Amino acid sequence: MHQTAADRGTAQTSAAFGKFFLPGPTEVRAEVLDAMRGPMIGHRGSSMEELVARLQAGLKLVFRTERPVYISSSSATGLMEGALRNGARRKVLSLVNGAFSERFFHIARACGLDAVALEVPLGAGHTADMLESALRTGDYDTVTVVHSETSTGVLNPIAELCEVTHAAGDVLLLVDSVSGIAGVPVETDDWKIDFLLTGSQKALALPPGLAFGVAQESILRRAEGLPSRGVYFDFIEFEKNIRKNQTPNTPALSLFYALDAQLNNIMSETLEARWERHAAMARRTWEWVDWMSSSGYDLKMLAPDGFRSPTVSCIRLPDGAPKGTEVTRRMKARGFTIASGYGTLKDTTFRIGHMGDHTVDELNILLGELENVLAP
Ligand SMILES: *Cc1c(COP(=O)(O)O)cnc(C)c1O
Numbered sequence: 001m002h003q004t005a006a007d008r009g010t011a012q013t014s015a016a017f018g019k020f021f022l023p024g025p026t027e028v029r030a031e032v033l034d035a036m037r038g039p040m041i042g043h044r045g046s047s048m049e050e051l052v053a054r055l056q057a058g059l060k061l062v063f064r065t066e067r068p069v070y071i072s073s074s075s076a077t078g079l080m081e082g083a084l085r086n087g088a089r090r091k092v093l094s095l096v097n098g099a100f101s102e103r104f105f106h107i108a109r110a111c112g113l114d115a116v117a118l119e120v121p122l123g124a125g126h127t128a129d130m131l132e133s134a135l136r137t138g139d140y141d142t143v144t145v146v147h148s149e150t151s152t153g154v155l156n157p158i159a160e161l162c163e164v165t166h167a168a169g170d171v172l173l174l175v176d177s178v179s180g181i182a183g184v185p186v187e188t189d190d191w192k193i194d195f196l197l198t199g200s201q202k203a204l205a206l207p208p209g210l211a212f213g214v215a216q217e218s219i220l221r222r223a224e225g226l227p228s229r230g231v232y233f234d235f236i237e238f239e240k241n242i243r244k245n246q247t248p249n250t251p252a253l254s255l256f257y258a259l260d261a262q263l264n265n266i267m268s269e270t271l272e273a274r275w276e277r278h279a280a281m282a283r284r285t286w287e288w289v290d291w292m293s294s295s296g297y298d299l300k301m302l303a304p305d306g307f308r309s310p311t312v313s314c315i316r317l318p319d320g321a322p323k324g325t326e327v328t329r330r331m332k333a334r335g336f337t338i339a340s341g342y343g344t345l346k347d348t349t350f351r352i353g354h355m356g357d358h359t360v361d362e363l364n365i366l367l368g369e370l371e372n373v374l375a376p
Contacts, residue, residue: 023353082233
């Protein structure tokens with residue numbers, strides 16, 4: 001018997017849904033995967049413009065913006081680089097508290113910018129006070145920050161960081177909300193985020209391969225004065241094209257179909273209910289960690305109260321416990337996927353991506369299995 005790729009995908013997804021808790025890519029519903037079987041159409045034709053116009057309407061609601069939402073056929077890292085190439089003049093302050101914020105810093109350097117890292121320990125976040133005093137001492141024109149640091153489960157206070165950045169004068173804030181958007185409240189326009197980016201494969205619960213960005217006038221004005229913006233991530237070109245419901249080059253059309261289907265799902269759930277579902281999954285995880293530790297198995301959330309991401313939890317293992325990689329291996333043997341810690345946290349922590357389309361009920365089953373593998 002010959003199975004098509006689509007048959008296999010559907011079978012796998014419906015059998016497995018609720019078991020794949022990686023903090024990206026996250027699990028994608030079968031119907032969203034099926035939507036990718038739509039026909040090829042020309043990317044300069046009216047069908048494409050109608051599709052992009054429809055996507056824009058949904059994306060603006062998800063991003064809480066009146067601005068157009070760029071759709072980049074790249075992974076999120078592409079728009080991190082784009083943000084710096086279009087936004088940074090010379091001197092960048094990178095708020096670093098984990099692997100992805102470190103990546104933002106690294107990209108700045110690799111683009112030839114004079115970047116300085118304001119680093120806090122893994123598990124910590126950045127406060128407005130920290131940023132305010134750092135901006136006082138330097139002549140920074142740009143700040144990079146990660147909203148939900150997926151490697152540590154830390155949530156940074158973006159609204160406050162935005163305020164402090166703008167109070168410092170002609171400084172732009174570039175925000176990576178890759179594991180934030182669609183799972184954590186983000187008010188792109190109200191908070192006046194100069195540039196915000198995300199990827200398709202985290203809380204949006206789409207397959208990997210698309211990135212989304214919102215550029216305010218502030219960064220577009222900056223971009224006009226920067227001669228080395230490159231080509232693929234030139235925001236002036238993105239802006240010009242999206243205003244005609246087009247993209248600068250051939251888009252990943254099949255993923256656009258998936259996005260179309262998923263935006264409908266998000267709208268029927270409502271964005272607010274989606275945020276609340278993520279908050280409930282996070283609260284359930286914290287309660288479970290407390291309960292485990294009061295029952296004698298000393299688990300701890302890496303992030304302190306007030307800095308915890310609703311979409312991903314990084315949980316510290318006690319001394320003498322199996323290593324993070326062993327925990328993930330044992331879970332895999334039971335059919336569940338979670339992630340071990342990132343980088344130096346690999347052995348001592350594990351991570352649960354409770355984001356996308358997962359529910360508290362599915363999470364409860366996962367936590368039950370975790371109890372079995374941690375304290376057999
Ligand atoms: C996953 C992730 C990225 C990288 O996204 P890619 O799509 O792999 O380029 C960047 N930042 C954060 C916070 C992430 O979670």
